[in-house]
Amino acid sequence: MSQTSNQLLIDVGSTYFKVSTNDSIEQHFRDFNKDILDDLLHHCGATINSFAKEDVYICSSANGGLNTLIIGVSNSFSLKYATNIAFNSGINIIDTILYQNIEGYSVPSDLIDVVIIVGTIDSCAGMFGEDLYQYLGKLEYSNIVFVGSEQDAATIEQNIAKVVVLPNIIDNKLHIVEEHLKQYLTNLYQQDIEGKEDIKHLYDITSNQIYPTPYIVNRALPQIDARYSVVNPFILLDIGGATTDIHYSKDLVDDNLVTTNEFDRLVFKKLGVYKSKQSLIFTAKNNEFVYELLMHLKVTENIFDEQSKKATKILMQLAIFLVLCKISHYRKAYINLKFLTINSFVLTGGITKVLSVAEIEDIVGFFYKKILTSEHRPVVVLDSNYDIWTLGVQGDQSCQ
């Protein structure tokens, strides 16, 4: 894939970083004892130094994202809409509280980066009361935003210090309104990146804004089916070291979310093959089909204790299977995709360097046969040269 001019594109992940020039793309395992910039310069110092700061574009998912708590009044509307906006803004860690049961929820001990309060359309008033303020009084958080009924905004402002009030994310037809909260969260993510010591140093080598990687991938999606052998509707799996991101066509969900986005994003925060390896194995052991899958792959569960290339391959195959289970009817998640209408599976991230198309097709086939009892087989496309990410970064430049 060609880049429009001589530019250096860098993606800093939780496990690997990727460096792409017009002529080459390289990938390096991160050294966690080193500062990210030192590590980058150690591996590709000559390349980086040959580019002017304005020609270097960086995105990162390595800071783990913002820790978010959403308090809403219903699962189908306020919590669902706010979760959707948060995922699409690049946020990975999301916990939710159904307001009517707030007294039954324990108070998280960790500092919450942002609390989102949402509920009811603008013609309603008086939804939130003393129990909310008491809960928030026990909670440690850095930012708080209210995106509920405009009639409740004044009371909320009186009772919650430093609350930011934005327009309601639910309009009077019960439709989602994304733009204000999305912009707020993307800006917060940006400030978070800039505040992280490790990431902050990356501004020594670029004069451009550093974006969250999922945000970059998401913006490339509308162009994918025109540029690759991908047929809509498709899902894109980005299985990384710490998390697994899924980007999916809206056509794959029967949903009350009516937006202008063609694609949505979902994250499984503890499904990765390096940083989250133990959590992945734990999830696998609790899945009744996994032992059958291991037999199918001709290995035993001892593979979980091995440190080998083969073990990494198996873990990645397991990750694909577990993620597909989580978004199918088998495990009811935030969404259930219509798997029988998917035409293409696109895989990107570190997984493309380890697994072949045939190995992925094998797992996808196993999933369709065992979980969906179907012979349907979507086409598997590997983005092994990080073209999707490159496309996203370039799209971003053209918008600047």
Place this chain on the structure above:
Amino acid sequence: MKVVTGVVGNDIHVVANRLIDLSLRARGFEVFNLGVNTYLEEFFDAVVETGAEILLISSLNGEAEGWGREVKALKAQYKNLDDLIMMIGGNLVVGSGKAEDIVPRYKKYGFDLVCHQVDLNTGLDTLEAFIQERNTP
């Protein structure tokens, strides 16, 4: 008054749904129409989000029979819905059945008003009479 309406379950009878929407509006109700293929939880969630006083569920293919059994248990999980007027109408059984059997069954499920194969205007007249009676001290 605010009304949440829609067709329950895997039922795509959109024309009836549209007629209900238009007729309610013509009678001065503020309507939140969730459309076809609506799950039970979405109905109650919409009531919470809109502050609706009435929930009017319709069913044409008889799916209501299965979903209706869940109504009481699900509603009990919501706080502050005790005053909600619950109405259901359409064709409420698969195959044929007698209204005198069907109506008490649905009332047991938790509906205040049950209209099995009753024409739309008669059903909405019943709703208005019920509201008036409830509001009379």
